[in-house]
Amino acid sequence: MTIIRFGYVAMSMNLQHASPSQTMTHKQFSGLKDEEAAIRKLERIAVSNIENCLRLLKHNVLHDIHFFRFSSKLIPLANHPDLAGWDFLTPLLPALGEIRSYLREHPMRVDFHPDHFVLLNSTDPQVMKNSLKTLRMHEGILDAMGIDPLHRCVLHVGGAHGDKEKAMEQFIHNWGLTPEGIQRMIMLENDDTVFSAFDALYLCEKLGVPLVFDLHHHMANEERDWTLDWTRVVATWKDSPLPLKMHISSPRSADDFKAHADYIDPHDFLGFLRQVEGSVDRIDCMIEAKQKDNALFKLMEELVQEEGVRRVDGSTIEIG
DNA sequence: CGACGTCAAGTATAA
């Protein structure tokens, strides 16, 4: 028997004017004459983004959703070199404190997926430095929200630069340059073109990092049968206080296989569920679909029609 | 108001 909780990413299709990712581009910022005023504007945008996160958390509680990925665009230009001296965190502490209080009363699994330019396997020291800076920002936000940063940031392995083996060894090398506090935040995810689940498992096992298994990426990237190594995936979570986490999405079309569809095709996922059922007590399953929370609601309705699937609450099923 | 163009820290690929 396995309990599966579904989560969704960053924004709701049901809340109006609740974007957690409002932004100001660097070009816009540079165009403003009064730099102090421009920074105050950035701070207003960031506070609004965090207030919208709180609205999203309340929306989640209202719909029995226990699993949510925050936007990683909460603080525009936080890590831009032109704003190196900006203390972006202090003005946000009151808003982050409200999230801390709310999450204390309504526990929910929350995490981040920093954007694709956060790379821990780059050979360019500047890219590595910026990546660590961005990860420290995530750590600061989590701390201010009162969340233990352990296993709260999903990353891909990074670029291959034409030599996958070498790029993986570079990851291991750079891991040694990564502060322990950042290391413990990280989970690794297989990608859809270069680093398969088996590549990622090599790194996860070597470095003691949980693997976030992305079923859609696996289908796009690998011929090999994932079930051969599923017990290895499960094992990467044995020292985590959090349930195994994975990602699901459906292909937009046969021709555009890698792109995410609006909703999840339940049959893409049901076969998987039937195979893993019983191998692990709990799975937290992040839905990456264009229709966000609506895709979650639709998938729930469809799955509970299926043989052997029982509804636990608005976002949770039990199978087996 | 809807349609369209612009922007984004890195990487991959084509020209």
Added chain:
DNA sequence: TTATACTTGACGTCG
């Protein structure tokens, strides 16, 4: 070496 695509949400502008 340089430019463009990738991806995707936000935002500004145009008609």
